[in-house]
Amino acid sequence: MTPIIxxxxxxxxxxxxxxxxNINLAVQRGEVVGLVGDNGAGKSTLIKILSGxxxxxxxxxxxxxxxxxxxxPKVAMRLGIETIYQTNSMVPTMSIARNLFLGREPISLGIxxxxxxxxxxxxxxxxxxxxxxxxxxxxxxxxxxxxxxxQRQGVAIAxxxxxxxxxxxxxxxxxxxxxxxTNKVLGFIRGLKPQGVTxxxxxxxxxxxxxxxxxxxxxxxxxxxxxxxxxxxxxxHIHDLL
Amino acid sequence: MRNxxxxxxxxPELAGIALLVILTGIFEVRSNGVFLGADNVRGxxxxxxxxxxVSIGVTVLMxxxxxxxxVGSVFALTPMLAAVLMERDMPFLPAVLIGLAVAxxxxxxxxxxxxxxxxxxxxxxxxxxxxxRSMTVVISGGFPPVLPDxxxxxxxxxxxxxxxxxxxxxxxxxxxxxxxxxxxSLTNFGNWLKSTGGFLEAASSLGIPVNRVKxxxxxxxxxxxxxxxxxxxxxxxxxxxxxxxxxxxxxxAAAVIGGTALNGGIGTVLGAVxxxxxxxxxxxxxVLTQVDSNWFKFAVGALTIxxxxxxxxxRRAARGIRIETRA
Numbered sequence: 001m002t003p004i005i006x007x008x009x010x011x012x013x014x015x016x017x018x019x020x021x022n023i024n025l026a027v028q029r030g031e032v033v034g035l036v037g038d039n040g041a042g043k044s045t046l047i048k049i050l051s052g053x054x055x056x057x058x059x060x061x062x063x064x065x066x067x068x069x070x071x072x073p074k075v076a077m078r079l080g081i082e083t084i085y086q087t088n089s090m091v092p093t094m095s096i097a098r099n100l101f102l103g104r105e106p107i108s109l110g111i112x113x114x115x116x117x118x119x120x121x122x123x124x125x126x127x128x129x130x131x132x133x134x135x136x137x138x139x140x141x142x143x144x145x146x147x148x149x150x151q152r153q154g155v156a157i158a159x160x161x162x163x164x165x166x167x168x169x170x171x172x173x174x175x176x177x178x179x180x181x182t183n184k185v186l187g188f189i190r191g192l193k194p195q196g197v198t199x200x201x202x203x204x205x206x207x208x209x210x211x212x213x214x215x216x217x218x219x220x221x222x223x224x225x226x227x228x229x230x231x232x233x234x235x236x237h238i239h240d241l242l
Numbered sequence: 243m244r245n246x247x248x249x250x251x252x253x254p255e256l257a258g259i260a261l262l263v264i265l266t267g268i269f270e271v272r273s274n275g276v277f278l279g280a281d282n283v284r285g286x287x288x289x290x291x292x293x294x295x296v297s298i299g300v301t302v303l304m305x306x307x308x309x310x311x312x313v314g315s316v317f318a319l320t321p322m323l324a325a326v327l328m329e330r331d332m333p334f335l336p337a338v339l340i341g342l343a344v345a346x347x348x349x350x351x352x353x354x355x356x357x358x359x360x361x362x363x364x365x366x367x368x369x370x371x372x373x374x375r376s377m378t379v380v381i382s383g384g385f386p387p388v389l390p391d392x393x394x395x396x397x398x399x400x401x402x403x404x405x406x407x408x409x410x411x412x413x414x415x416x417x418x419x420x421x422x423x424x425x426x427s428l429t430n431f432g433n434w435l436k437s438t439g440g441f442l443e444a445a446s447s448l449g450i451p452v453n454r455v456k457x458x459x460x461x462x463x464x465x466x467x468x469x470x471x472x473x474x475x476x477x478x479x480x481x482x483x484x485x486x487x488x489x490x491x492x493x494x495a496a497a498v499i500g501g502t503a504l505n506g507g508i509g510t511v512l513g514a515v516x517x518x519x520x521x522x523x524x525x526x527x528x529v530l531t532q533v534d535s536n537w538f539k540f541a542v543g544a545l546t547i548x549x550x551x552x553x554x555x556x557r558r559a560a561r562g563i564r565i566e567t568r569a
Binding site: 072073074077083085087089090091092093094098099101102103104105107110113114115116117119 | 428429430431432433434436437440441443444445446447448449450507508
């Protein structure tokens with residue numbers, strides 16, 4: 001089966017530091033992969049390449065078997081890779097509906113991409129999108145600033161689902177959250193699989209990864225040092241590796 | 243507190259409106275009914291568009307997270323340039339359009355320098371404040387040019403309406419305010435603008451062209467300042483090189499009093515209008531109630547500090563809400 005996303009021989013240097021050394025990683029459709037590793041292991045660099053923030057110096061990224069050039073976050077989003085960052089990708093001073101459609105607003109009477117917002121549609125569809133990830137909020141007009149950290153990540157995931165992302169990259173989405181809120185976010189991630197969405201979940205908390213992923217990939221010093229289905233390993237083993 | 247935060251975000255101009263009503267009441271009583279008399283209202287509304295237009299531009303720019311201190315100088319430069327060109331026999335319309343284009347160019351330069359070199363717009367536009375003022379004086383040659391007799395001043399400064407209550411400039415002002423307000427709340431560009439000021443990282447990670455949005459706002463702020471200056475010069479009948487001095491700070495004060503947040507993301511056009519009107523009302527009311535009018539700047543300054551303190555408190559409350567978790 002062709003992997004939905006694949007890195008082939010990806011290399012990256014930062015000011016002389018070899019940050020990624022020949023990374024080969026293939027993720028199948030509907031798989032939820034946990035990417036773990038210490039700080040500086042290369043997780044963030046790999047993620048930034050997948051989300052179009054950085055470009056690799058060598059190697060290729062393939063989506064559904066076709067090589068792609070992820071020139072910018074916008075290009076990555078258009079190709080179906082949506083990234084949710086630990087520092088929220090939501091604007092607290094704006095409503096849920098406006099955040100959900102930010103940058104991809106449905107417009108009418110537009111000239112050159114600028115036009116009137118279809119606010120009724122934005123409200124209607126955001127209510128649906130949020131309900132789809134099993135998050136229940138009073139109103140699409142509520143401000144994101146009023147939501148808890150976990151709820152915000154839920155809205156971010158709902159946004160990715162609504163725009164039919166193929167691959168959802170979650171960059172430490174549980175950082176700075178309370179235990180209860182973390183569990184909520186882990187629940188959202190578990191909900192990806194039944195909907196056929198592929199997930200790459202980055203965390204330095206191995207327990208979180210075990211709770212909601214199918215497969216664990218561990219990185220150290222810019223290389224993938226471990227790759228196994230969750231069933232075939234245990235937490236202690238990975239701890240030892242890192 | 244949550245509700246207060248919500249009210250502040252949705253209607254940031256509410257406190258300004260309340261203050262406006264209270265002050266109007268006080269001035270009306272203290273001046274024995276002269277304050278709201280037709281003559282006085284005509285005076286207040288006649289001057290409002292000039293400051294008001296500048297405040298609208300500054301407010302929009304503040305919502306997207308930047309400042310413009312050069313508006314007072316552009317306010318003088320645009321009409322001066324138009325007047326100099328008209329003195330050399332250029333017709334009214336092209337002269338004015340060139341003046342406004344130069345204003346737009348200054349806004350563009352403000353934006354590009356700020357973003358290209360990553361410096362605070364506060365500093366870029368402070369520099370531009372001096373440069374644009376200097377250019378104004380230089381092109382005037384030390385003597386204000388004489389405006390031609392045959393100008394369509396009626397299109398801007400004629401008194402119209404019942405009892406000649408308003409000037410045509412007021413119609414321009416209301417129309418521009420409505421247009422900019424619609425742009426902010428009804429279009430996707432408005433969405434981008436608020437997100438750029440509200441949380442720059444989130445906006446750019448979602449592919450919003452944040453730099454382009456900011457540059458457009460810098461240009462809008464400059465053009466509105468130039469247009470305000472044109473109206474003032476047509477009203478006065480002479481392009482003085484000194485007009486608009488200190489106006490940049492009045493515009494920021496109007497924006498802040500109208501509820502615009504200093505860190506961006508929050509603010510409305512109505513707030514800018516209310517803030518400007520408040521400043522005009524204080525200016526006028528102090529004179530009518532026979533308070534020494536030198537207290538005017540004191541009052542505006544105190545009000546500005548008060549508004550920023552109140553905004554900052556609400557912002558802190560908002561952060562509290564963010565940490566709080568709910569099931």
